[in-house]
Amino acid sequence: MPSTWWLKRKSYFMFMVRELTCLFVGGYALFLLILVSQLNDADGFAALLKNPLVIVLQVIALPMVLYHTVTWLNLTPKVLVIWRGESRVSPVLIAAAHYLAWLVVSVIILWIVSMYR
Amino acid sequence: MAASEPTPSDKTVVLEVFRYRPEEEEEPTFQRYEVPYFEDWVVLDALNHIKDEIDGTLSFRWSCRMGVCGSCGMMVNGDPKLTCAAFLRDYHPATIRVEPLNYFPVVRDLVINMEDFLEKMTEVKAWLVPKEEKPVSEGEYRQTPAELAKYKQFSMCINCMLCYSACPVYGQNQSFLGPAAIALAQRYNLDSRDGATEERADVIFSHEGIWECTFVGDCTRVCPKNVDPAGAIQQAKVSATEDWYRSVLVPWGKRNVKST
Amino acid sequence: MDLLQHDILIVGGGGAGLRAAIAIGEENHDLSVGVISKVYPMRSHTVSAEGGAAAVIKPTDSLDNHCYDTISGADWMADQDAVELFVNEAPAELTQLEHWGCPWSREPDGSVAVRPFGGMKIERTWFAADKTGFHMLHTLFQTALKYNNVTRYDEWFATKLLVHDGVCQGVVALELRTGQVRAIAGKGTILCTGGAGRIFSFTTNAAIKTGDGMSLAYRAGVPLKDMEFVQYHPTGLPGTGILITEASRGEGGILVNKDGHRYLQDYELGDPLDVSDPDHPRKRTMELGPRDRLSQAFVQERQKGRTIEGEYGDYVHLDVRHMGEKKINKKIPFVRELCRNYAGIDPVHELIPVRPVVHYVMGGVHTNTDGETPLPGLFAAGECACVSINGANRLGSNSLTELLVFGARAARAAVRFASESPGIAVEEITAQAAQEQQRIRQQFFQPGNGSESIAGIRGELTKTMEAGAGIYRNANSLQETCSTIRELKERFDKVELADHSLTFNTELTAALELEYMLNVAEALAHSALARRESRGSHQRTDYPERDDEQFLKHSLAYQAEGDPRIEYLDVVITRWPPGERIYGSK
Numbered sequence: 001m002p003s004t005w006w007l008k009r010k011s012y013f014m015f016m017v018r019e020l021t022c023l024f025v026g027g028y029a030l031f032l033l034i035l036v037s038q039l040n041d042a043d044g045f046a047a048l049l050k051n052p053l054v055i056v057l058q059v060i061a062l063p064m065v066l067y068h069t070v071t072w073l074n075l076t077p078k079v080l081v082i083w084r085g086e087s088r089v090s091p092v093l094i095a096a097a098h099y100l101a102w103l104v105v106s107v108i109i110l111w112i113v114s115m116y117r
Numbered sequence: 118m119a120a121s122e123p124t125p126s127d128k129t130v131v132l133e134v135f136r137y138r139p140e141e142e143e144e145p146t147f148q149r150y151e152v153p154y155f156e157d158w159v160v161l162d163a164l165n166h167i168k169d170e171i172d173g174t175l176s177f178r179w180s181c182r183m184g185v186c187g188s189c190g191m192m193v194n195g196d197p198k199l200t201c202a203a204f205l206r207d208y209h210p211a212t213i214r215v216e217p218l219n220y221f222p223v224v225r226d227l228v229i230n231m232e233d234f235l236e237k238m239t240e241v242k243a244w245l246v247p248k249e250e251k252p253v254s255e256g257e258y259r260q261t262p263a264e265l266a267k268y269k270q271f272s273m274c275i276n277c278m279l280c281y282s283a284c285p286v287y288g289q290n291q292s293f294l295g296p297a298a299i300a301l302a303q304r305y306n307l308d309s310r311d312g313a314t315e316e317r318a319d320v321i322f323s324h325e326g327i328w329e330c331t332f333v334g335d336c337t338r339v340c341p342k343n344v345d346p347a348g349a350i351q352q353a354k355v356s357a358t359e360d361w362y363r364s365v366l367v368p369w370g371k372r373n374v375k376s377t
Numbered sequence: 378m379d380l381l382q383h384d385i386l387i388v389g390g391g392g393a394g395l396r397a398a399i400a401i402g403e404e405n406h407d408l409s410v411g412v413i414s415k416v417y418p419m420r421s422h423t424v425s426a427e428g429g430a431a432a433v434i435k436p437t438d439s440l441d442n443h444c445y446d447t448i449s450g451a452d453w454m455a456d457q458d459a460v461e462l463f464v465n466e467a468p469a470e471l472t473q474l475e476h477w478g479c480p481w482s483r484e485p486d487g488s489v490a491v492r493p494f495g496g497m498k499i500e501r502t503w504f505a506a507d508k509t510g511f512h513m514l515h516t517l518f519q520t521a522l523k524y525n526n527v528t529r530y531d532e533w534f535a536t537k538l539l540v541h542d543g544v545c546q547g548v549v550a551l552e553l554r555t556g557q558v559r560a561i562a563g564k565g566t567i568l569c570t571g572g573a574g575r576i577f578s579f580t581t582n583a584a585i586k587t588g589d590g591m592s593l594a595y596r597a598g599v600p601l602k603d604m605e606f607v608q609y610h611p612t613g614l615p616g617t618g619i620l621i622t623e624a625s626r627g628e629g630g631i632l633v634n635k636d637g638h639r640y641l642q643d644y645e646l647g648d649p650l651d652v653s654d655p656d657h658p659r660k661r662t663m664e665l666g667p668r669d670r671l672s673q674a675f676v677q678e679r680q681k682g683r684t685i686e687g688e689y690g691d692y693v694h695l696d697v698r699h700m701g702e703k704k705i706n707k708k709i710p711f712v713r714e715l716c717r718n719y720a721g722i723d724p725v726h727e728l729i730p731v732r733p734v735v736h737y738v739m740g741g742v743h744t745n746t747d748g749e750t751p752l753p754g755l756f757a758a759g760e761c762a763c764v765s766i767n768g769a770n771r772l773g774s775n776s777l778t779e780l781l782v783f784g785a786r787a788a789r790a791a792v793r794f795a796s797e798s799p800g801i802a803v804e805e806i807t808a809q810a811a812q813e814q815q816r817i818r819q820q821f822f823q824p825g826n827g828s829e830s831i832a833g834i835r836g837e838l839t840k841t842m843e844a845g846a847g848i849y850r851n852a853n854s855l856q857e858t859c860s861t862i863r864e865l866k867e868r869f870d871k872v873e874l875a876d877h878s879l880t881f882n883t884e885l886t887a888a889l890e891l892e893y894m895l896n897v898a899e900a901l902a903h904s905a906l907a908r909r910e911s912r913g914s915h916q917r918t919d920y921p922e923r924d925d926e927q928f929l930k931h932s933l934a935y936q937a938e939g940d941p942r943i944e945y946l947d948v949v950i951t952r953w954p955p956g957e958r959i960y961g962s963k
Binding site for chain 2: 422425512522
């Protein structure tokens with residue numbers, strides 16, 4: 001198999017993109033750790049966030065992490081199989097339930113954050 | 118084949134077919150054939166026309182021509198397909214490229230060697246091992262429609278090998294058990310009558326089994342029978358993980374690999 | 378080269394062959410079995426059977442009922458001792474298959490479900506959705522993987538029976554991958570090679586159904602029994618011939634002509650019930666009549682100009698719309714898939730175009746109830762054999778069960794024979810194999826002789842069979858066909874292959890198959906010519922009546938110099954004296 005195998009089909013290419021997004025997820029976790037390490041230093045904290053390179057990375061990371069999330073949520077029906085009698089609970093419903101859970105958790109987090117503004 | 122290049126007309130279509138004659142040549146070649154075009158013809162009809170009327174030396178497998186025997190899998194324009202279900206009208210007037218299935222050794226022309234898969238069927242113990250013995254005189258094992266539904270989808274595999282040809286993991290590493298073999302194992306694991314999930318676990322819940330899979334998902338995409346082998350593998354991953362946690366947290370408990 | 382040897386050889390890896398192999402795997406594990414198949418076993422044509430397998434299971438049913446249905450369905454050509462035995466062993470065989478994992482469709486309480494089928498008084502057709510043959514074959518194949526005393530010769534093409542001292546001692550087979558032709562010896566050889574639908578133009582049958590085993594036996598002096606009886610399945614797709622299972626009628630589908638009229642009521646098949654009537658479909662009535670009568674009704678409708686013209690000939694409509702999408706998806710999902718893919722229609726909303734197409738050969742290698750042929754050491758089971766339980770017309774869903782019952786019986790008989798066998802005449806059969814290799818080389822690879830094409834001869838063969846030996850025949854049409862076959866046999870000598878390679882030479886196998894087809898066609902056409910009566914699926918317009926006095930006998934076609942020699946053998950009658958076939962009564 002040539003090392004460019006993943007360029008041969010669209011589905012292979014999108015698979016590689018999906019896999020690569022984990023770098024951005026990991027990268028962002030690292031970034032958060034760096035932010036935590038700057039907590040004592042208000043100026044350093046602000047400087048880090050205003051750094052143009054950091055902003056560019058953020059701009060790239062957001063769609064990547066979103067794509068990571070969406071592909072992950074869309075695949076949940078493949079793993080979570082619930083039977084009701086002779087038929088499976090619709091995969092759409094399972095994915096939708098996960099999206100709903102994501103929404104709920106996001107709302108809770110935003111609410112918690114808003115309490116400390 | 119004639120020296121002039123065939124040009125397709127409304128009534129014809131050109132097939133570019135992979136040829137490999139191990140006794141005559143070291144390397145494979147491609148040969149172009151112009152065949153009549155009909156609305157309801159499939160690629161297999163075109164191949165048969167070539168064999169019957171143009172070039173009797175073309176070798177390929179086929180049998181039922183209705184998508185149930187699994188013989189006629191080939192790469193059509195780079196996609197693994199059953200040639201009995203690939204209609205010329207979906208390609209015409211473009212040239213149609215026909216090649217043997219990816220990732221299998223080629224025996225001759227469009228015929229591949231599929232021994233690897235057959236060995237894997239035996240490796241995964243693809244047969245029913247009843248949980249409890251019951252003499253035939255006592256009748257059938259009871260199985261409700263709901264219990265049947267749990268494994269039914271995975272029992273529909275026609276062993277056509279299209280999934281193997283779509284799987285880049287198998288392409289890289291032929292020791293990967295592969296989609297169809299694992300789906301077949303799951304068919305038995307999920308069968309309420311079967312009791313050999315643990316026996317199969319060693320083969321399937323292994324590095325060359327489910328953990329080699331990175332969920333590209335193309336196997337399910339190309340499967341002509343909607344078996345969803347990718348689903349089977351991911352479900353097996355969940356079972357295997359549950360089993361592992363149970364064995365770690367409850368090591369004195371019976372190793373009971375519960376199928377989803 | 379070392380001689381390949383086994384205790385038992387099985388030629389053909391379909392339902393019957395695999396059942397035979399498993400029988401030996403289970404009951405005689407010390408014996409070695411060789412299964413020789415020209416395709417990988419899961420490609421065998423058993424895989425395309427759809428509707429179901431019959432065995433008595435309901436408390437309201439009885440073995441005698443199944444017997445009577447089968448015997449009357451066969452128009453009294455079935456050997457009643459064989460039918461009684463078959464019907465008796467059927468339930469255990471299907472239950473055994475369930476124990477091996479077959480996913481039979483179920484009732485809500487978990488017991489096996491059954492559905493109505495043509496010619497059967499009470500529901501007794503076990504089914505696995507509408508892919509019964511597929512599930513049965515895969516269950517058998519996967520089960521057979523368990524036994525290490527079974528060796529498979531996948532993609533080995535049998536070309537000749539090895540006979541020495543009047544005993545069959547194995548076969549000569551061509552290994553497709555390497556082109557080598559070798560003897561494979563066996564103390565008992567069981568032919569399970571299936572039927573020969575491909576000798577007709579329109580057939581449900583796959584490419585591989587070319588009558589190989591029938592011809593192997595025929596050439597070895599074994600008679601082919603009842604070859605004139607060929608079943609046309611009433612509902613195949615026009616053009617491709619793809620099978621639309623009888624189960625679609627068992628679940629309530631109806632047949633209508635170009636005026637939307639349920640024409641079967643005009644052919645003594647009873648009165649139609651409205652499709653919404655809870656008793657529809659009534660057993661042994663209308664669309665659940667026997668296949669021969671339904672196919673004959675089509676021809677007569679066509680003669681009256683009431684069928685619909687199409688580019689592949691005339692057809693009628695099968696209407697399942699009233700079943701509704703849910704029921705169709707549950708009971709006949711494969712039918713829906715086939716219609717959408719190959720007929721371009723969705724049966725939930727549209728009518729299915731159908732016409733009779735050749736489906737099954739009732740005739741075959743003459744065997745007794747143990748699958749023994751007159752040639753010691755040679756056995757046969759399945760469609761390639763004729764016991765006979767199907768007589769002049771087979772009831773749908775009897776043949777899948779037949780594979781299991783007689784596959785197992787033939788295996789046991791072969792084992793008994795092998796245990797008393799003095800052994801293999803190694804030198805003689807090795808010499809025969811070498812001769813066979815020479816024969817093939819000389820026949821097909823000599824340059825300069827070839828003026829005929831395989832496809833050309835095959836096309837003419839199928840055309841003459843369809844025209845002269847179809848649903849309705851007469852002396853003229855049959856004589857014409859016999860004479861065409863004679864001519865084609867001569868022309869076959871001038872076939873030369875373009876492909877001279879040893880590696881997977883499918884042109885060679887196509888030529889060998891055509892040779893088999895010519896043998897089978899010859900036996901069929903001559904047997905049909907000799908039978909001057911009409912019975913079941915053999916309808917002579919010049920002899921339209923059934924004639925029990927002269928012809929309540931099986932025909933036996935023996936290969937001879939020139940035309941085959943036809944002899945007759947009495948049908949075994951036990952408890953059901955010949956009567957009239959009555960369908961459609963309450």
